[in-house]
Amino acid sequence: MAIGVTLDATGSDNQIDASVRLARQAAEAGLRSAWFGQTFGADSPLLAAIVGREVPGLHVGTSAIPVFGRHPLLVSSQAQTAQAATHGRYHLGLALGTKLLTEAGFGIPFTRPVALLREFLTALRQLTENGSADFHGELLTAATPIPARVPGAEGGVPLLVAAMGPQALRVSGELADGILPYLAGPRALEEHIVPAVTAAARAAGRTAPRIVALVHGVVTDDVEAVREKAAGQLAFYEQIPSYARVIELSGGRRAADVAVIGDEKTIAAEVRRYRDAGATEVVFSGTGIAGEADRRRTWALLGELAAGSGH
Structure with missing residues (x-):
């Protein structure tokens, strides 16, 4: 069974430098993966890309990006870039998020989260696997009049969901990798x-x-x-x-x-x-x-x- 750790360097003078140092220590200890949360601070996929580039062999992941306030085209760009930077060692986690942070932070209603997750995953899978999409859902549209492929990210990006409730688990089982x-x-x-x-x-x-x-x-x-x-x-x-x-x-x-x-x-x-x-x-x-x-x-x-x- 694989074992990893989350890295949190938010209290340091430079979160990026400190995250790289921690990641090196994790790899030296024999751990094989390092994961980064996503709040309103550092961009988690970018942080993972930098750390994965600096610490070869260590798998890196995001846990997890809320689907509210994001769009599959933009998240796909982030994920594919991280995957290319790490040569296939990046894992993308998505989350429903919370009503409190969604409405207070983005000023958008936290409504129909599971339906949004389903559409987000469907469009994102097309984008990360094919570099293109033609998805027209009830809650979002993701189409590619120009290519959205990142060379070096072929093979797709593992898609995981911070799911625990029955509906989110059903959607994740159908559409995600874990x-x-x-x-x-x-x-x-x-x-x-x-x-x-x-x-x-x-x-x-x-x-x-x-x-x-x-x-x-x-x-x-x-x-x-x-x-x-x-x-x-x-x-x-x-x-x-x-x-x-x-x-x-x-x-x-x-x-x-x-x-x-x-x-x-x-x-x-x-x-x-x-x-x-x-x-x-x-x-x-x-x-x-x-x-x-x-x-x-x-x-x-x-x-x-x-x-x-x-x-």
Whole structure:
């Protein structure tokens, strides 16, 4: 099972330089993928392209670009450019986004998100695979009167979706290559998420989807203090219905309840639980929450686990 980490250098003097440094450390630890979030700051596909170019061999990904306020033509240009820059090591994640950030940030209504996701994925698949599109949907149009192909990005870009709800999982199984569930514990994965997306993919005649589980966790000896800190950092997600639901399905009450915090033995056991629940890949986030020493300790363990699984 492949194991990676998210990289967050937003608190540094130069986010790009710091991200490259962190990526090199991740590769040296034996990790095979580095993922970048997308907010209103750094452009995630561009950041991934730079990091992937600077750190050969490391797979890089975006987790994840909200479909509201974007257009498939523009996202395809970003993704194909990153794919060409990294020689096939870029993975694009999309998300529904949230009502709060969509309406407050873009000033557009957060309506019919699943329908928009379906149209966005349909058009984006045409663009990333063929460099052209002729899509005329109810919510968006994507056509190419001039070519939209980026030389060097042949073969397409893996399309993943941060899907956890039933409707989003159905669309993702039909149209995407996999999913990026976050704060979804092994129970939610095994009993709800993996069966739903796998069934949708099978019904659409597609191969089994990738299940890239994003896990908030760290190796530390100061478990209670770190969990309380995580509770403060993750409280935002408890306001979002899709996250609140998946936390409950995982057996948790707060987001911090599904965080994986403990010593090496504890973390290794939890990684195995995610694998057994159907995760094909595990990506750890929040590994810097307990400080630099524990972050390095976490990455060292994850690198060992990755090596032991043959990835």
